[in-house]
Amino acid sequence: MHFKDRNCFWLVGLWCEMRSALVLALALALGQVAMASSEETLLGGAFKVCSRSDPQLEQCILDSLNGARDKLATGIPELGIPSLEPLRGTEIQLREGEEDFHLQLVLRNFSWIGLSDFIATKARIQFSPPYLEFVTTFNNMSLTGPYEFGGSVLMLRINGNGDSYLNWGSTLTHRLRLEEEQRGGEVYWRAAEYSWQQDVAHVRIHFKNLFRGNKRLGLYANQFLNRNWRPAYAVYGPVANNALADTIKRLVLDPFLARVPVSKMFAP
Numbered sequence: 544m545h546f547k548d549r550n551c552f553w554l555v556g557l558w559c560e561m562r563s564a565l566v567l568a569l570a571l572a573l574g575q576v577a578m579a580s581s582e583e584t585l586l587g588g589a590f591k592v593c594s595r596s597d598p599q600l601e602q603c604i605l606d607s608l609n610g611a612r613d614k615l616a617t618g619i620p621e622l623g624i625p626s627l628e629p630l631r632g633t634e635i636q637l638r639e640g641e642e643d644f645h646l647q648l649v650l651r652n653f654s655w656i657g658l659s660d661f662i663a664t665k666a667r668i669q670f671s672p673p674y675l676e677f678v679t680t681f682n683n684m685s686l687t688g689p690y691e692f693g694g695s696v697l698m699l700r701i702n703g704n705g706d707s708y709l710n711w712g713s714t715l716t717h718r719l720r721l722e723e724e725q726r727g728g729e730v731y732w733r734a735a736e737y738s739w740q741q742d743v744a745h746v747r748i749h750f751k752n753l754f755r756g757n758k759r760l761g762l763y764a765n766q767f768l769n770r771n772w773r774p775a776y777a778v779y780g781p782v783a784n785n786a787l788a789d790t791i792k793r794l795v796l797d798p799f800l801a802r803v804p805v806s807k808m809f810a811p
């Protein structure tokens with residue numbers, strides 16, 4: 544390698560050789576720094592990598608999640624993570640009960656906004672068997688898309704299809720039970736069970752075109768849902784949380800876990 548530059552022509556050869564050596568040493572040192580910092584960040588620097596033996600591991604996981612929000616918003620294809628702003632999908636289905644008390648709500652081609660706008664506040668991890676629990680606060684999530692609604696909510700019969708808008712804020716506890724699997728000499732995690740429990744702070748709902756566009760009934764039903772979301776959530780919360788958690792598992796968690804071996808998620 545030659546680091547001689549055109550300033551060397553008026554200097555004695557020895558000085559130029561020394562300078563070349565210094566430049567080379569500096570270049571090597573910078574290379575070391577660059578290598579060290581790429582070990583501290585997971586694939587392209589999206590997440591801060593925490594050490595399993597870190598006594599502050601849980602705080603490190605929180606910092607890692609909170610530090611990744613902007614990257615999550617745009618998506619991290621090399622980690623299998625789609626764009627979260629918005630997260631788009633083909634279907635979310637809620638089904639509950641039977642006969643007179645059944646409820647079916649399907650959202651198609653949905654757009655989910657606000658998923659990257661969280662603050663992670665608690666984390667707990669265990670490596671064997673692998674288990675992760677964390678809490679995130681969301682102030683403003685919305686789901687929009689064409690809906691189909693049929694059945695009864697708290698004894699009120701509702702039906703219709705059209706455009707829907709759901710907006711809510713919650714403190715969400717994620718529980719993730721993992722299983723290990725070996726592939727190509729690496730250990731991967733698989734989500735055996737992923738569940739959501741939401742402590743919901745506020746809800747706004749609007750279904751357009753309920754009752755085949757009957758304005759008076761549609762207005763009444765939307766007002767009813769907005770006034771009674773608390774008792775409705777007490778009944779339908781579990782089925783709603785299952786449907787939402789399953790959507791995140793399918794679109795975000797499973798592709799990430801399939802792509803990234805455990806050795807890349809945590810340093811020893």
Ligand SMILES: *[C@@H]1O[C@H](CO)[C@@H](O)[C@H](O)[C@H]1NC(C)=O
Binds near residue numbers: 651652689
């Ligand atoms: C959902 O999107 C697909 C493909 O863009 C389209 O064919 C379908 O009609 C859409 N469904 C609804 C209910 O809008």
Ligand SMILES: *[C@@H]1O[C@H](CO)[C@@H](O)[C@H](O)[C@H]1NC(C)=O
Binds near residue numbers: 656657683685
């Ligand atoms: C919530 O997010 C929507 C975008 O989905 C935005 O239009 C609205 O202003 C936000 N509301 C608050 C209170 O931040």
